[in-house]
Amino acid sequence: MKKRGETAISPTREEDYPEWYQQVIKASDLAERSAVRGCMVIRPWGYALWENIMGALDAMFKATGVQNAYFPLFIPLSFLEKEAEHVEGFAKECAVVTHHRLEKGPDGGLVPAGLLQEPLVVRPTSETIIGDSFSRWISSYRDLPILINQWANVVRWELRTRIFLRTSEFLWQEGHTAHASAEEAIERTLLMLDIYARLAEEYLAMPVIKGRKSASERFPGAVDTFSIESMMQDRKALQAGTSHFLGQNFARASGITFQNAEEKEEYAWTTSWGSSTRMIGGLIMTHGDDNGIILPPRVASAHAVLLPIYRSDKEKAEVMTYAGNLARELQDVRYHDAPLRIQIDARDTGGARNWDWIKKGIPLRVEIGPRDITQNAVYLGRRDKGNTDKVSLKREAFIGEVPRILDEIQKNLYERALAYRKAYTITLDDRDGFYAFFTSKNADPPEIHGGFAFSHWCGSQDCEAKIKDDLGVTIRCIPLDAGPENGSCICCGNASTERVVFAKAY
RNA sequence: CGGGGCGUGGCGCAGUCUGGCAGCGCGCCUGCUUUGGGAGCAGGAAGUCGGAGGUUCAAAUCCUCUCGCCCCGACCA
Numbered sequence: 001m002k003k004r005g006e007t008a009i010s011p012t013r014e015e016d017y018p019e020w021y022q023q024v025i026k027a028s029d030l031a032e033r034s035a036v037r038g039c040m041v042i043r044p045w046g047y048a049l050w051e052n053i054m055g056a057l058d059a060m061f062k063a064t065g066v067q068n069a070y071f072p073l074f075i076p077l078s079f080l081e082k083e084a085e086h087v088e089g090f091a092k093e094c095a096v097v098t099h100h101r102l103e104k105g106p107d108g109g110l111v112p113a114g115l116l117q118e119p120l121v122v123r124p125t126s127e128t129i130i131g132d133s134f135s136r137w138i139s140s141y142r143d144l145p146i147l148i149n150q151w152a153n154v155v156r157w158e159l160r161t162r163i164f165l166r167t168s169e170f171l172w173q174e175g176h177t178a179h180a181s182a183e184e185a186i187e188r189t190l191l192m193l194d195i196y197a198r199l200a201e202e203y204l205a206m207p208v209i210k211g212r213k214s215a216s217e218r219f220p221g222a223v224d225t226f227s228i229e230s231m232m233q234d235r236k237a238l239q240a241g242t243s244h245f246l247g248q249n250f251a252r253a254s255g256i257t258f259q260n261a262e263e264k265e266e267y268a269w270t271t272s273w274g275s276s277t278r279m280i281g282g283l284i285m286t287h288g289d290d291n292g293i294i295l296p297p298r299v300a301s302a303h304a305v306l307l308p309i310y311r312s313d314k315e316k317a318e319v320m321t322y323a324g325n326l327a328r329e330l331q332d333v334r335y336h337d338a339p340l341r342i343q344i345d346a347r348d349t350g351g352a353r354n355w356d357w358i359k360k361g362i363p364l365r366v367e368i369g370p371r372d373i374t375q376n377a378v379y380l381g382r383r384d385k386g387n388t389d390k391v392s393l394k395r396e397a398f399i400g401e402v403p404r405i406l407d408e409i410q411k412n413l414y415e416r417a418l419a420y421r422k423a424y425t426i427t428l429d430d431r432d433g434f435y436a437f438f439t440s441k442n443a444d445p446p447e448i449h450g451g452f453a454f455s456h457w458c459g460s461q462d463c464e465a466k467i468k469d470d471l472g473v474t475i476r477c478i479p480l481d482a483g484p485e486n487g488s489c490i491c492c493g494n495a496s497t498e499r500v501v502f503a504k505a506y
Numbered sequence: 507c508g509g510g511g512c513g514u515g516g517c518g519c520a521g522u523c524u525g526g527c528a529g530c531g532c533g534c535c536u537g538c539u540u541u542g543g544g545a546g547c548a549g550g551a552a553g554u555c556g557g558a559g560g561u562u563c564a565a566a567u568c569c570u571c572u573c574g575c576c577c578c579g580a581c582c583a
Contacts, residue, residue: 008544010518018577026517037574093582125583159507159581166582219583227583239583278583309542351543352533369542379542388543445577472579506583 007290008359017234017448024284025163027359028293038161038168042277045360048301050171050277054151056203056299057173057275060195066147066175071129073153074120079128082253086127089220093156095122095168122155127221127246127272130176131254138268141180141260145188149175164281165238165506172276178256178268182247185269186224189245190480192273193226196241204279205296205413206230206286207421208240209452209501211477216461219272223247229476229501231421232285235451237476237503240282243273281506286417292359294383296413297406302341304330304402305357309369320346323368326378326395335403358387363409364402384409384416424451427499434490438471438504452476452503456496458489467491467502476501 009027013020025031030046033039042050058068074097081087101114123129130148137146151173161167175192179185193210200206208228218225222244229237251257251267260266287294297303306323310316327342334340343362347353357365367379367390378398381390382405393401428434437453440446450473457463457475467490468474478500489496 016577022576023517033575089582154583156582160577160579162576170583172583242583274583276583311541348541350541350545353544355544367542371542381543390543 008292008355009290012290013233013288014448016445020288020290021281021285022163024288024292024359028361030280030284030293031163033163036168038158040163040167040169042171045301046280049280049283049295049299052299052301053199053203053279054173057195057199058149058151060198061149061173061175064147064191064195066149066177068150069148070150070152071123071126071133073123075123075126075129077119077121079132080121082128082131083221083250086221086250086253090124090156093158094124095155095157096120097122123152124154124156125272125274126150126152126154126174127176127250128254131250131256131270134176134178134268134270135255135257138178138256138258141258144180144258144268145177145184147175147177147188149173162281162506164284165278167277170277172274174272174274177271178251179270180258180260180266180268182245182269185247185271186245189224189226189243189271189273192271193228193241193243196228196243196273196275199275200228200230200240200279200282201414203296203298204240204283204286205298205410205417206240206282207414207418209477209479210481211479211501213242213477214461214464214475214500216464217475219244221246221249221253222272223249226480227477229503230282230286231417231424231452231503232282232506233288233420234285234448235424235503237452237501237505238278238282238285239476239505240279241273241275244271246270246272287413288361291355291387293361294413295361295363297363297410298336300341300361300363302343302362303335303406304340304364304366305343305345305362307353307357307365307367308344308346309367311370315370318373319368319370322373326366326368326399329399330402333399333402335406340402354381354387358383363406366398380405382409384412421452425454426451427454428490429455429487431490431493434502435471438473438502450504452501453490454479454482454499455490455502456485456487456498457500458492458494458496460489460492460494463489463491471504473502473504476503476505 009023011019029043031040031042034041097120098116099112099114100116102110103113105111153169153171155169158166158168177188197208197210200208208230210228213225213227224245227239227242230240232238248267250270256268257265258268284293306327308319308323310319323344327344330340330342345353363383365381372378376395377392379390379392438450440449464475484497487496
């Protein structure tokens, strides 16, 4: 690792973005690779972040009537087979449990024994097993809607993993609802999409585009898939949450029926929606800089760290008392209906201690030394500003101002990310310009290039596939807030009625 | 799963071509001196050189096999 270099993280984003991503996670103590292929260990600093994300989402879900429940990790193979498209979508990445016992093998090691009659699939998602429950819970239209969420881990046996963005096991929430009408189910699908957008924009400070997926990007078995899409600092798109209208496909597969008011039996209309630890990857790539991650205050693992500065033992005692009292007072301050999260780092490691917290992305660093005690003040550094850009504030004023300062940081991060996205979002109507936009000037390694292109698409899967083959660019979504507009397809030139978002994607 | 690259103390790396005591920087531990922007000096701990097998008097280095990681591609949240 570079010491006393220009930046705390090496390489920089510019030099090697994927490697920067790995290094920044390592340097921030968010997570690390594990002994198990493709799986990660989420360390306390990262898990606290996830807990805050969970807390925010969970409250929003519950405010719309959703209840939490828990379903088994194991899914009978036969359940997965019930929905044809669904099987096809997930079959390749399923982990399968075939045995239930270990025995001593001939060479002293343990070998699986006790073959299961029916193999169990480790859930890649839970539509089928939850559908099984729904089929028994629902008999009348009076039982509907049913609005369930579970916080769980899922396993998808990925060929290529990237920490937080695509791991074989990941943590997520999956919501599953059943309704008496298609309209109500669609309304729920879009409502949950809105909640994901709110989480991203208000809590993670990540501007997103809400949209509908093209048929080829749809969830296996869904009638319609919606997503929120966000631009990372390498200008690739990251899908940070998805919401699916499943029509009656899964109801049919799982036998979820109800008797309507006219005494007729009908299949229910279902939805599912999910968001995962992948959002943490998005957070890192949206806000991180060459000195580490930058945590938005609303979800930050901690809001402020107090850094006592002292020479003698006598000074240390005084400074520690001052810091301890300050910490207690700060913990009584409410920030968005919760106490401030405060840490004290009393390590006697000089300036290196500062850099640790910069790399960890904590919003506020509060230095407290003898000088501050004399002046009844604190010396404040902000992660959204330069590392040496610090100000002295009177103690009482600081305590009163913290929520406002945190909100200002939150806003700055959002504005910065939005400005970045705007700078690399382009409306393109000519094919050559489109190809040039998505082609790097350097072949190996390619520099950071491209972005989001709003272009017309005729709706043909052939055009979509051609652009993907030629450029590695896909349709991220068909934006919901854009109205119809006549134009010609960026690929084939045929008539088109709307613009879609093209980008390279994670 | 195909192509490329890389595995050497916690992190970053040199050493491999041309076999000969396992090294460097940072971090860590102890002591002293320091301290408002990555402190200095002295001492110290920490490695089955990814793993297995082979060649050799001798292997981090050569050969065979294998595992893992990273990048690109296909697939996916």
